[in-house]
Amino acid sequence: MSASVKATTTGINFFPEHNGKEGDLMDRMIQRQGIVPPWIEKQQEVVREVAAFRARLRGDWARHAARMIAASGGDVTAQAARADGFAAAEASFNPRRRKDEAAAAAQGAAPVEASAEHVGPIFRDPAWEAAERSYLTLSVDTLNSLTRSYNLMAPELAKKPYYSLERELKACYADVAPLLPDMIRDRGLRPARSLLAEGQGAARPPSMFAQLGGEGHARVYDDKAPRYGFKEMWRDIWGAKKA
Incomplete structure (x- = not known):
């Protein structure tokens, strides 16, 4: 029962990690016993909560980053060009990891060396991180608490590594950066909504x-x-x- 969960937020597709041994083990147990063990139900809960957290994190950061880049001035072409530069720098400094690399990093293995070429500054907003830190820390603590409960009942081969806020943020930045140029272009192509159009289109509460x-x-x-x-x-x- 090697299931993949997909969550979509502002065009971001996300697939939580899983390993083949865990899926094969679950398939054999279900075929042999004909029932779903409690730890499998717990695992589904962990996967669901991780997917929701990552989707929200990526959606929140994507919207904030697109607004910040657009607010720095220039027309849509200039804004998208800046976003392209940030995406290239992110790919050089913080490349997106494959699933096997992400699993190795979660288990404490040495990270893969990033490219030495650093084409420009990466885009970060320390003020946004500081404002979201409390919520993000609490969310990761909740995920680790669920993972701890799951690991207590799961077989050794099916146990999951714990989550780190810094790893989650780095993965979020790497996933969102290449999407920002198109997001900014899409925002620029939307027709401006006038007050008259809003009054005619959307139903307003009666005065x-x-x-x-x-x-x-x-x-x-x-x-x-x-x-x-x-x-x-x-x-x-x-x-x-x-x-």
């Missing part, structure tokens, strides 16, 4: 005046007609009785 039944039905009356007062009311009452 207090509309809830009272007055919006759109206002009338202007000519005040030259004679007023209807007590004299006219008395005349109408006695006129009706005589009739």
Whole structure:
């Protein structure tokens, strides 16, 4: 039961890691016993939570980075060119890892040496990291707690390594960097939404005046007609009785 989980956020496809031995072991146990062991259900929970965390992390960083690069000025072409430069620097300094390399790094093996060519500065925002640090730390601690519970019940071959916030951030930056140029181009090609278009297109909550039944039905009356007062009311009452 070597399943892959896919989560999509702002066009980012993510596949959590798994190893072949673990999948083969689960397949054999299910075929032999005809039931799903509790540790497999726990493993599915871990995979699901990891996928959700990574998808949200990549989505949040991609939106923030695209806005920051766009806010630095220039037209869409210049903004996308800057994003291309950041992506090239990221690929040189922090290349995306293959699944086998990621698994080795998670288990403490020596990382693969990055290319010596450093074409320019990589894009980071320390203020964003500081603002998100508390949430990210808590999320990784939660993932490690789930992993610890899973490892206590899983066979030795199926146990999972624990997660590191720094590794997760580096993987996020490496995955998002090549997507930023297209994100910025797409943002630049969107038609500007005017206030008039927004008012016509999106349904707005009714105003207090509309809830009272007055919006759109206002009338202007000519005040030259004679007023209807007590004299006219008395005349109408006695006129009706005589009739």
